[in-house]
Amino acid sequence: MWWNCHKAASLRLGVIQCEPMPRTKVEQPNLFAEPIASEESGPSSCSPSGNLPEGFLYFPSLLTQTEQSALLETIRQLEFRAFDFHGFRARRRIIEFGFHYDFDEREATAADPIPVFLLPARSKAAQLADVPAEELAEGIITEYPPGAPIGWHRDVPQFEIVIGISLSGACRMRFKPIKGGKITSITLEPGSGYVMRGPVRWEYQHSIPPVKELRYSITFRTLRKSRPPQSRAGNRE
Numbered sequence: 001m002w003w004n005c006h007k008a009a010s011l012r013l014g015v016i017q018c019e020p021m022p023r024t025k026v027e028q029p030n031l032f033a034e035p036i037a038s039e040e041s042g043p044s045s046c047s048p049s050g051n052l053p054e055g056f057l058y059f060p061s062l063l064t065q066t067e068q069s070a071l072l073e074t075i076r077q078l079e080f081r082a083f084d085f086h087g088f089r090a091r092r093r094i095i096e097f098g099f100h101y102d103f104d105e106r107e108a109t110a111a112d113p114i115p116v117f118l119l120p121a122r123s124k125a126a127q128l129a130d131v132p133a134e135e136l137a138e139g140i141i142t143e144y145p146p147g148a149p150i151g152w153h154r155d156v157p158q159f160e161i162v163i164g165i166s167l168s169g170a171c172r173m174r175f176k177p178i179k180g181g182k183i184t185s186i187t188l189e190p191g192s193g194y195v196m197r198g199p200v201r202w203e204y205q206h207s208i209p210p211v212k213e214l215r216y217s218i219t220f221r222t223l224r225k226s227r228p229p230q231s232r233a234g235n236r237e
């Protein structure tokens with residue numbers, strides 16, 4: 001059923017990039033103005049992003065410049081912690097709200113609530129996914145200094161729909177089928193949003209190569225209500 005909701009949300013909210021749906025351009029005056037029609041090609045191993053995995057939606061103009069600036073002003077003052085994965089300290093740093101995920105225990109436990117300054121962004125993220133804002137139970141802010149990547153992974157199975165918002169710098173996001181196959185990619189521009197659900201969420205891994213400039217992302221996730229369609233293999237975060 002999510003697919004139907006998905007279609008409805010897409011038509012109401014703006015441009016999506018998603019296969020096998022044909023690319024649809026619908027003007028949406030405030031939230032998602034300036035939709036892009038195509039993306040540049042990625043590295044030679046990547047195909048152009050027109051072949052993005054099913055279930056991935058991209059909204060290039062989710063936040064206005066003013067909204068981006070206001071969020072960044074607050075985010076820059078937050079105390080990030082190094083992302084630690086089984087003793088490996090990544091270059092990116094994070095702050096978790098709503099839930100904290102413990103990779104050693106493989107458990108999500110309650111964390112500080114999603115702060116007020118993130119609520120407008122959460123509302124917009126919820127509209128992208130066509131879910132009530134309160135269902136976005138977790139919010140993670142990630143800081144990528146220049147040169148910081150995020151490796152290939154599939155998000156942990158405690159969560160379901162993933163919605164990401166990009167701030168400050170652009171980056172490339174790549175997708176790789178877990179069962180093997182072609183890598184595809186898209187550029188995530190500052191102020192853009194994306195949704196991952198269904199096939200792209202469960203049958204693919206995603207990654208971000210080292211970023212060229214400082215980037216922040218806000219990731220909202222809903223809690224999973226049913227068993228994921230795939231085994232746990234390939235989960236990292």
Ligand SMILES: O=C(O)CCC(=O)C(=O)O
Nearest residue numbers: 142150155164217219237
């Ligand atoms: O920075 C992003 O947009 C992606 C973040 C991500 O993949 C993750 O936190 O698992």
